[in-house]
Amino acid sequence: MKKGKYIKTSMLMCFLHGSLRFFVVSILSSAIVAGIEMVTPQIIRIVVDYCLMGDAGTLPGPVVSFLDSAGGRTVLSDKLWMAAAAVGVLAAVSAVFRYLNVYLNTRGTEKMVKTARDLLYSHIESLPFSWHSGNQTGDIIQRCTSDMQTVREFVSEQLVQVIRIVILIVFSVVFMLLMSVKLSLVVFLSVPVLVGYSWYFYFKIGHLFLECDENEGVLSTIAQENLTGVRVVRAFGREEYERERFRKQNHKYTDAWMSLCRILSVYWASGDLLMFVQIMLIVVIGTILCVDGQLTAGALIAFVSYNNQLIWPVRRLGRMLSEMSKAGVSMDRLLYILNSGEETWEGTAEPDMTGDIVFHDVSFGYNDSKEIIKDLSLTIPGGSTVGVLGMTGSGKSTLMYLLNGLYTPDSGRITISGNDIRDISLSWLRRSIGIVLQEPFLFSRTLEENIALAADTDLENVRRAAGIAALDDSVNRFAKGYDTMVGERGVTLSGGQKQRAAIARMLVQDPPVMIFDDSLSAVDAETDAVIRKRLSGVMGDRTVILISHRISTLADADRIVVLDEGRIAEEGTHEELLRAGGLYSRIWAIQNPEEAAAAAACAGPAAVEGRLS
Ligand SMILES: Nc1ncnc2c1ncn2[C@@H]1O[C@H](COP(=O)(O)OP(=O)(O)OP(=O)(O)O)[C@@H](O)[C@H]1O
Ligand SMILES: [Mg+2]
Structure with a gap:
């Protein structure tokens, strides 16, 4: 036709x-x-x-x-x-x-x-x-x-x-x-x-x-x-x-x-x-x-x-x-x-996706008037876990959309294992980069169908993924278990359950690169820790990008990047960033007031002022 x-x-x-x-x-x-x-x-x-x-x-x-x-x-x-x-x-x-x-x-x-x-x-x-x-x-x-x-x-x-x-x-x-x-x-x-x-x-x-x-x-x-x-x-x-x-x-x-x-x-x-x-x-x-x-x-x-x-x-x-x-x-x-133009993507390569992910001077804006990502360069070493923190609207999700090929940078390029993502086949790219979206969407189908959406798999695998995402307890309480119809837009599930179902869906896909875009925001800190512990047990040599507003979620990452208005404001390990006394340590102090006060008492009044200013 x-x-x-x-x-x-x-x-x-x-x-x-x-x-x-x-x-x-x-x-x-x-x-x-x-x-x-x-x-x-x-x-x-x-x-x-x-x-x-x-x-x-x-x-x-x-x-x-x-x-x-x-x-x-x-x-x-x-x-x-x-x-x-x-x-x-x-x-x-x-x-x-x-x-x-x-x-x-x-x-x-x-x-x-x-x-x-x-x-x-x-x-x-x-x-x-x-x-x-x-x-x-x-x-x-x-x-x-x-x-x-x-x-x-x-x-x-x-x-x-x-x-x-x-x-x-x-x-x-x-x-x-x-x-x-x-x-x-x-x-x-x-x-x-x-x-x-x-x-x-x-x-x-x-x-x-x-x-x-x-x-x-x-x-x-x-x-x-x-x-x-x-x-x-x-x-x-x-x-x-x-x-x-x-x-x-x-x-x-x-x-x-x-x-x-x-x-x-x-x-x-x-x-x-x-x-x-x-x-x-x-x-x-x-x-x-x-x-x-x-x-x-x-x-x-x-x-x-x-x-x-x-x-x-x-x-x-x-x-x-x-x-x-x-x-x-x-x-x-x-x-x-x-007559609206189809998604154009010429890449056909299917390279190894376990190497470094590098953003080279990437700039991007949704429309011409405002740049959201500004000349950003970042290296995410293959097999490492990188945390991304930043104010709301600082461009964290946008950065992941660029990596996933949902949008194309206005300038600069992104490479994975040395290959420009534009040269990689789009289906290979998306199959290799699993993303748990910030606002998970569940279809009006059974829970099993929703979790197995990204890959043809059996119930055993679905159960395993749900177990890692700490969703199994909730499912066991449903009379129909994994056959429970998840109502219109997942109404029958709580916000945290929906997020966990989305995590399980990504785990079933089992990609070499996993992105969690504020995916644990709706679960309590305790469950957050349980899920992260279970995840770290199965991650192996996968590259993981963790986006969160909660410092406790990011603290164990090999590296943490702090985004501010589309630019990298700070980069380092949790300890390095705390020592640096910048935006990261200020957010930490707000989220952990008691520890911050204790640390300040040890370091003296000048340190407190420096950290909270
Ligand atoms: N589809 C879009 N069209 C135009 N502007 C957009 C679009 N999506 C996001 N933006 C704008 O881009 C900026 C960055 O959005 P983004 O979702 O990347 O922020 P974020 O850092 O993920 O924020 P949050 O922590 O709240 O999730 C925001 O100012 C937002 O208004
Ligand atoms: Mg976001």
């Missing part, structure tokens, strides 16, 4: 890959139905004019010759059941083609939507992380659902119906012109008026539909936020406030629909009036032409039937044409996703 930049037509053609044939046959069936619908009034016309009135009138010569050879008026008048049977047979044939039309249209539509969904989802999966963090999830979902629905309606209803109506109009034009040019003129002049009236109307009130959609969007957002944030609402006792907020928006939404309905009622009433005037004109002018001998009674009846068959589709045509602009907007919104 096509890759690269799309325009509306190429995108539609991609969506229609594999389903176009269904739509073509569906439209052909619809043309056959339209053709049959055109024949039925002619049978009535023949019965009235030829059999009952004995007046061949404006019937075409070949038809009259055929009727004469079939026995003429006297014989055919006695066999009127044949006309009824012909109408019945035509109705049956028409039903078969109508079935084909609807069935193939539905089948084509479902196949098209499936293709489109697959295409969109697979493209979204391949988009860079920066795209995801720069776009709202709700908006992306709305594009893939509501906008997709609009495009679906455009293809399955509007496009197909417009073609059907055009076929109907063409057939009617031919049959009407064959019967009476004058009366046809009345129809042809009124069709643009009816189409134009409904097109203009729907075009004018398009913004009201949009207003209703927007109000509905706000209403669902309020409901959705309240459902997901139910704990916050309850905790702050904001139920009444939220109820009122919902009530007000609900009112606004209903009001928007009410005013739209009022205007729609005016449209339908005035449209009906216009339609009846048109029918009346046909009947009156047709009758005058009949009296004048220019038209037969049968032809007039046929004419009125054609007009009736045409009038509803024509009225819908105006609406459909105006709604097509909506489809254009939706297609643009889908094009925004499909």
